[in-house]
Amino acid sequence: MEVVRSDRKSSSNDVVVSTLPLYRSAPPLEVRLEDFELFAMDRLRVLKGISDGLSRGKKPEEMENLAMDLWKANMRHLEATEGVNKDVISHFVLRLVYCRTEELRKWFLSMETALFRYRFHSKSSEAQRVLMSEFKLPYKPVSNAEFESVKDKLGQVARSMGQTLPAADAIFYKVPFEEVPELVAGRRVFIHKGHAYVAMNQVVSLVVTQFRSNLSKALILTNRKWTSTIREQEKDRLAPIVEALCTSYLGPDYSQPKEFAEISIKDIDQISKTSFPLCMRYLFEKVREDHHLKHGGRMQLGLFLKGVGLKLDDALAFWKAEFVPKVGAERFDKEYAYNIRHNYGREGKRTDYTPYSCQKIISSTPGVGDHHGCPYRHFSEENLRAALARMGVGSRVVEDVMDKVHNRHYQLACTLTFEAVHGSSCDAGINHPNQYFIDSQKILQSKNGSVA
Amino acid sequence: MEIRVSIDREKDFEAEMTKEEAENGRDEMLIDGPEQANTVPDGFNATYLRIYYGKLFPHADIFKWMSYGNDGKHPACDKSYFGRREFSFTLENDIYIRFQSFNSVSELENSIKEKCPFKIDIGPVYSVDPAKRHAYAQSGHNVFTPVERELVFDIDITDYDDVRYCCTGADVCLECWPLMTVAIKVIDTALRDDFGFNHILWVYSGRRGVHCWVCDGKARRLTNEQRASIADYFRVYKGNENSNKKISLPGPVLHPFLARSYTEVLKGFFEAKLLSKQNLLASEERYEKILEMIADASVASELRGRWQENKRLSMSKEDINIARWEQLKHILQSGKQKSQGLRRCVEEIVFSFTYPRLDMEVSKHMNHLLKAPFCVHPKTGRVCVPIDPNNCDEFDPTTVPTLSQLLEELNKGGLRQDAESEWDRTSLGESVTFFRSSFLLPLLKSCKEEIESSHNAKLQQSKNALSW
Numbered sequence: 001m002e003v004v005r006s007d008r009k010s011s012s013n014d015v016v017v018s019t020l021p022l023y024r025s026a027p028p029l030e031v032r033l034e035d036f037e038l039f040a041m042d043r044l045r046v047l048k049g050i051s052d053g054l055s056r057g058k059k060p061e062e063m064e065n066l067a068m069d070l071w072k073a074n075m076r077h078l079e080a081t082e083g084v085n086k087d088v089i090s091h092f093v094l095r096l097v098y099c100r101t102e103e104l105r106k107w108f109l110s111m112e113t114a115l116f117r118y119r120f121h122s123k124s125s126e127a128q129r130v131l132m133s134e135f136k137l138p139y140k141p142v143s144n145a146e147f148e149s150v151k152d153k154l155g156q157v158a159r160s161m162g163q164t165l166p167a168a169d170a171i172f173y174k175v176p177f178e179e180v181p182e183l184v185a186g187r188r189v190f191i192h193k194g195h196a197y198v199a200m201n202q203v204v205s206l207v208v209t210q211f212r213s214n215l216s217k218a219l220i221l222t223n224r225k226w227t228s229t230i231r232e233q234e235k236d237r238l239a240p241i242v243e244a245l246c247t248s249y250l251g252p253d254y255s256q257p258k259e260f261a262e263i264s265i266k267d268i269d270q271i272s273k274t275s276f277p278l279c280m281r282y283l284f285e286k287v288r289e290d291h292h293l294k295h296g297g298r299m300q301l302g303l304f305l306k307g308v309g310l311k312l313d314d315a316l317a318f319w320k321a322e323f324v325p326k327v328g329a330e331r332f333d334k335e336y337a338y339n340i341r342h343n344y345g346r347e348g349k350r351t352d353y354t355p356y357s358c359q360k361i362i363s364s365t366p367g368v369g370d371h372h373g374c375p376y377r378h379f380s381e382e383n384l385r386a387a388l389a390r391m392g393v394g395s396r397v398v399e400d401v402m403d404k405v406h407n408r409h410y411q412l413a414c415t416l417t418f419e420a421v422h423g424s425s426c427d428a429g430i431n432h433p434n435q436y437f438i439d440s441q442k443i444l445q446s447k448n449g450s451v452a
Numbered sequence: 453m454e455i456r457v458s459i460d461r462e463k464d465f466e467a468e469m470t471k472e473e474a475e476n477g478r479d480e481m482l483i484d485g486p487e488q489a490n491t492v493p494d495g496f497n498a499t500y501l502r503i504y505y506g507k508l509f510p511h512a513d514i515f516k517w518m519s520y521g522n523d524g525k526h527p528a529c530d531k532s533y534f535g536r537r538e539f540s541f542t543l544e545n546d547i548y549i550r551f552q553s554f555n556s557v558s559e560l561e562n563s564i565k566e567k568c569p570f571k572i573d574i575g576p577v578y579s580v581d582p583a584k585r586h587a588y589a590q591s592g593h594n595v596f597t598p599v600e601r602e603l604v605f606d607i608d609i610t611d612y613d614d615v616r617y618c619c620t621g622a623d624v625c626l627e628c629w630p631l632m633t634v635a636i637k638v639i640d641t642a643l644r645d646d647f648g649f650n651h652i653l654w655v656y657s658g659r660r661g662v663h664c665w666v667c668d669g670k671a672r673r674l675t676n677e678q679r680a681s682i683a684d685y686f687r688v689y690k691g692n693e694n695s696n697k698k699i700s701l702p703g704p705v706l707h708p709f710l711a712r713s714y715t716e717v718l719k720g721f722f723e724a725k726l727l728s729k730q731n732l733l734a735s736e737e738r739y740e741k742i743l744e745m746i747a748d749a750s751v752a753s754e755l756r757g758r759w760q761e762n763k764r765l766s767m768s769k770e771d772i773n774i775a776r777w778e779q780l781k782h783i784l785q786s787g788k789q790k791s792q793g794l795r796r797c798v799e800e801i802v803f804s805f806t807y808p809r810l811d812m813e814v815s816k817h818m819n820h821l822l823k824a825p826f827c828v829h830p831k832t833g834r835v836c837v838p839i840d841p842n843n844c845d846e847f848d849p850t851t852v853p854t855l856s857q858l859l860e861e862l863n864k865g866g867l868r869q870d871a872e873s874e875w876d877r878t879s880l881g882e883s884v885t886f887f888r889s890s891f892l893l894p895l896l897k898s899c900k901e902e903i904e905s906s907h908n909a910k911l912q913q914s915k916n917a918l919s920w
Contacts (some may be wrong), residue, residue: 012690065515138694153708156705156706156707156708156711157707157708159704159705160703160704160705160706160707161703162702162704164705177647177676177681178670178678180676181677181680181681184678184681184682184684184685185680185681185683185684185685186684187709187710190646191646191709192643192646192648192683193646193647193648194647194648194649194670195648206824254585416918
């Protein structure tokens with residue numbers, strides 16, 4: 001894939017339109033720099049949507065509908081060819097974005113594989129067969145004689161899933177069981193002597209396994225290319241875009257406090273207990289206790305407070321009151337005040353900085369002496385349990401929360417905590433600490449009839 | 453104190469004996485009368501263990517096994533293979549040393565003899581020598597990663613505490629041990645018939661459970677996802693402590709694997725043994741637990757009514773558990789119970805009480821450590837001996853040789869020195885022989901074939917490349 005250089009013409013007519021692109025190799029397409037980023041953002045919206053859906057435990061059918069809706073909303077193009085181009089380009093841009101760490105690769109691999117699964121499933125069986133042949137899978141349908149010999153068992157498996165018996169002309173593929181782990185895990189295939197008998201309506205698993213393994217290998221290669229050449233060659237052009245894309249948060253950014261604008265210092269203590277998510281509550285308690293916070297903590301809490309509606313003057317007063325006992329007024333004015341004004345866009349490049357999203361907080365890497373980060377991810381199990389107990393979360397919910405934590409659904413763990421603390425459901429899930437705050441205030445307001 | 457293990461020949465032991473004498477004081481020395489000349493006091497300690505590692509532990513067999521044919525002379529052998537395997541030692545006082553690696557059988561043997569670990573764990577084969585992992589880490593790329601590992605299973609009797617009334621926790625007796633036997637039968641059959649594995653080693657964990665090592669080449673190369681899929685294939689438990697029904701078997705019929713396990717193993721065991729051995733329906737407290745699993749409250753209360761009534765009647769001829777079970781089955785499976793779910797309750801109850809309970813996490817990840825066979829359990833002093841899955845009914849955990857028993861047997865052997873087969877003079881001999889003939893030899897044979905065929909394939913490939 002080339003990013004546009006003036007002397008080349010668009011070559012979109014040469015692209016072979018297939019039922020679904022398999023992203024085997026980067027297309028010889030030219031891409032305008034804006035499209036490079038925009039296409040990637042659009043695809044990212046789809047992947048993030050899928051990720052949210054999965055972490056909220058949606059059922060497979062719901063997920064398929066969700067994915068197809070997301071795809072239509074973000075990726076469809078009036079012209080079919082352009083649509084395919086956008087599909088392919090955005091995939092390869094994100095490959096670059098998400099090749100760079102193990103964690104990013106893992107996320108991208110899961111989401112792209114899920115997306116491919118839903119798209120494959122929605123295709124006609126003719127298109128599916130074409131795709132299967134494109135993967136060049138070395139599997140042949142089971143012969144009639146063999147089918148007869150295992151027919152009873154195949155029927156037993158089908159009925160165990162509440163399906164009808166396979167017809168006499170049903171196509172089954174005999175594959176090593178290693179190729180279809182999800183079918184094995186669900187006992188949805190008959191397995192004999194190391195071979196699984198996969199029905200035609202199950203080949204999606206076979207294809208998806210292949211897709212996943214191809215993409216996994218490709219991501220490793222892309223990563224090597226990125227570190228060895230691309231990052232350096234593109235350091236002024238693509239690299240900044242690529243580096244910004246993976247942390248970009250696509251929901252509302254909460255940089256301007258809206259509904260509950262203007263809180264004053266005297267309310268903070270009260271509000272921190274009722275409406276702060278655990279990450280902020282903990283930072284808030286720490287700054288009260290230690291009269292200090294390291295940079296990461298000041299940023300995470302400071303920007304959150306800005307989003308909550310703390311004005312610059314109040315923010316300065318708040319931090320000063322906390323820090324002075326430890327560092328003295330003079331040092332505070334010299335070393336810390338600048339940073340607070342900076343966060344409010346009054347210094348330096350005058351950017352109005354946005355509060356951190358959950359994703360950014362979860363992927364942060366707090367070190368020794370740091371208190372920022374996501375408690376669900378960064379606390380030890382023991383400390384997290386104690387912290388939840390202090391928030392008044394009942395022991396049964398704590399188990400549910402820990403279960404989510406063990407499965408690395410940190411936002412879902414936070415959502416459960418929110419629901420337990422507020423005695424009210426939170427269907428949208430928690431994606432941003434400021435969203436937690438706003439949702440909490442809404443609930444409290446409706447309960448009390450007045451702002452807390 | 454009489455541990456006459458060829459003291460005259462081995463200086464190490466002489467040194468140890470002196471230390472032992474010092475530790476145990478004079479009392480035991482005084483007991484040393486003619487009648488007790490060959491008794492070794494029960495127990496587990498470093499001195500006993502040192503003799504065990506010196507005389508009995510089959511170092512060479514473990515090395516042969518873990519080399520998987522790569523210690524041979526064939527040009528396709530991977531000489532680095534054994535050296536990339538992680539061993540972990542738990543020393544006396546719970547000092548735990550991980551990432552030990554050895555390049556030869558003598559390195560392995562010397563280290564075990566020198567460190568005298570209370571427990572030896574075996575981990576995966578890594579991409580690079582685990583002892584040098586830090587050196588590789590400095591190169592920037594994370595090349596230190598597990599590449600091969602036996603597919604392992606860990607079944608622990610403590611996980612059955614809600615369905616056994618004879619013992620709790622770490623205790624195990626002949627009443628509840630058959631639960632382990634059933635687990636071996638169900639899992640072993642599925643590993644062979646369904647998954648097509650051939651080289652499977654079952655080992656007594658030394659106290660309260662069994663370990664299973666699946667050693668076929670394709671088992672060792674499974675990814676974590678594939679391991680998890682096998683573990684999930686075996687999983688039927690879904691509930692937690694707060695749900696009455698821990699097993700849910702949905703669908704109009706059972707999957708062939710579950711159906712086979714039920715008809716060939718579980719049903720017979722439940723009805724012929726477990727019901728009466730554990731008195732599952734004899735008292736109100738116990739039968740209530742089973743009635744809770746019946747989805748229809750009216751059916752449950754009908755049974756409850758009958759059982760409360762007939763508790764006074766003498767059921768002298770027939771076992772009360774069996775009689776009540778027949779009643780339960782009759783009601784649930786009789787024609788008038790149309791609902792599929794209710795008929796399924798019978799199977800669900802049997803599965804709840806008998807189906808193997810695996811420690812899933814051990815099987816799902818390549819880098820989980822598992823105790824090596826032929827270790828000695830520090831709490832029981834029993835050796836982790838192999839179990840023959842074809843004769844697992846005969847395995848009796850209470851007669852597994854203990855450390856002190858083996859040393860005693862060595863003593864009895866007296867001066868009959870036969871350095872090659874010390875264990876033949878002890879009851880460990882049988883276990884070592886079984887390990888070799890039933891597991892190690894067939895395994896090494898197939899490893900050799902695999903190495904040769906992959907070598908030939910490579911030769912063929914390079915020939916083709918040349919001709920082209």
